[in-house]
Amino acid sequence: MSIVRRLSLLPVIMILLTLGCAEKSVEQGKEKPHVRGIITDFEEERGQVLIDNKEDGGVDSGPIWVSLSKDAELxxxxxxxxxxxxxxxxxxxxxxxxxxxxxxSYPPQTKAVKMVIH
Known part of the structure; x- marks a missing residue:
């Protein structure tokens, strides 16, 4: 295949990659939670909860402090x-x-954009 033909395919490939990335961002609301577990402690001064994080299958991945971001959904x-x-x-x-x-840090700390409490 000549170099001209290869270069003419480049815009098509770029469009397909862009559409693929856009599709993922639409589905982000459906992705699995990053942290899942039992809330074991509350730190009033920082407004954080300590969650004993469990990965899928019940594997313990350790505690993590979580606070809410400015416009988080609770x-x-x-x-x-x-x-x-x-x-x-x-x-x-x-x-x-x-x-x-x-x-x-230990335990790690993060901010939630969405938190569901059961």
């Missing part, structure tokens, strides 16, 4: 609420979708 018992995290959530199970960063 769902408690199936209803979206506007209250902040508090000590009444200790002992309940949680599913958390995080933003882009996890602070490398």
């Amino acid at each position: 769902i408690v018992g199936g209803e979206t609420v506007t209250v902040s995290l508090d000590e009444t959530l200790v002992g309940r199970s949680a599913e958390v979708w995080i933003g882009r960063f996890i602070n490398q």
